[in-house]
Amino acid sequence: MLVKGLKVKINGKIILDLDVALALSQGINLILGPNGSGKTTLLRTIIGMIKPYQGEIEKKEELSYSPSEFYSPNIKVKDVILSGKKKGEYEKFTKILDIETLLDRDFMTLSSGEKRKVIIAKALAEGDLVIMDEPFSNLDISNRKKIIDTLVSLKREKQFLITSHELDIVNFADNVIVMKKGKIVYQGDKEGITEELLSSVYETPIRKVSINDYTFFITY
Numbered sequence: 001m002l003v004k005g006l007k008v009k010i011n012g013k014i015i016l017d018l019d020v021a022l023a024l025s026q027g028i029n030l031i032l033g034p035n036g037s038g039k040t041t042l043l044r045t046i047i048g049m050i051k052p053y054q055g056e057i058e059k060k061e062e063l064s065y066s067p068s069e070f071y072s073p074n075i076k077v078k079d080v081i082l083s084g085k086k087k088g089e090y091e092k093f094t095k096i097l098d099i100e101t102l103l104d105r106d107f108m109t110l111s112s113g114e115k116r117k118v119i120i121a122k123a124l125a126e127g128d129l130v131i132m133d134e135p136f137s138n139l140d141i142s143n144r145k146k147i148i149d150t151l152v153s154l155k156r157e158k159q160f161l162i163t164s165h166e167l168d169i170v171n172f173a174d175n176v177i178v179m180k181k182g183k184i185v186y187q188g189d190k191e192g193i194t195e196e197l198l199s200s201v202y203e204t205p206i207r208k209v210s211i212n213d214y215t216f217f218i219t220y
C-alpha cells in the first residue's frame with residue numbers, strides 16, 4: 001500500500017496533514033499518538049470512509065478493518081462475522097479467539113470484550129492488510145495476550161496497521177508511526193521510540209523501563 005501526502009479537512013478544519021508518505025513495513029505497524037492526534041482519521045481515510053482533499057492512496061492488498069467502536073443492532077454474531085467475503089477462514093479465527101460458543105447470540109448482548117474479539121476475528125479472516133483501531137481496548141490481560149500472540153504468529157502471512165494507547169505494544173512492532181496534531185512526527189523502528197520523543201509527543205515525562213528485554217513505558 002502506498003499512502004502519500006494525505007490531507008483531510010472536516011468542517012473547514014485541517015485534521016490530517018501528512019507531509020510524508022506513510023511507509024508500512026511487513027508485520028506489525030503500530031500507530032501511537034495522543035487523543036485527537038488523527039489516528040482514527042488516518043485509518044478511516046485509508047479504508048475510504050473519509051475522502052482526503054489532497055494525497056494519494058494506492059491499495060493492492062485486500063484490506064479489512066476493525067473499528068474502535070461498533071454498533072450492530074439486531075444481528076447475530078455469526079451474521080456479523082459471515083457478512084464478509086472469505087468465509088473459509090472464519091472457523092480458524094473463531095476457534096483461536098475462543099468465540100465459537102457466541103455465534104448464535106445477538107451481537108449487541110455480548111460483553112464489550114466479546115464484541116471486540118468478534119470484530120477482530122472478522123478482520124483477521126478478511127484481510128491481507130488488517131487495519132485495527134485500538135484492538136486491545138476492552139480486553140482483559142489474557143485476551144490481550146491471545147490477540148498479540150495471534151498477530152505475531154500471522155506476521156509472515158498478513159500485514160497489520162493498528163493503533164493503541166498501550167505503549168508497550170511497541171515491543172511487538174516491526175514499525176512504529178507516531179502522530180501529533182494530524183502529522184506524522186516519527187516513523188521507523190522501535191529503537192527510535194525514545195523517552196524524549198514520547199515525553200514531547202504526550203507532553204508529560206515518560207520513562208522506559210526494561211525487564212528481561214521487555215520495555216515498559218511509565219509516567220512519573
Ligand SMILES: Nc1ncnc2c1ncn2[C@@H]1O[C@H](COP(=O)(O)OP(=O)(O)OP(=O)(O)O)[C@@H](O)[C@H]1O
Nearest residue numbers: 010011015033034035036037038039040041042068
Ligand atoms: N466528524 C468530525 N467533526 C469534527 N471534528 C472531527 C471529526 N472527526 C474527527 N474530528 C477531530 O479530528 C481530530 C482527530 O480525531 P481522531 O479521532 O482521528 O483522533 P485519534 O488520534 O484517533 O484520537 P483518540 O486517541 O482520542 O481516539 C480530533 O480533534 C477530533 O475531534
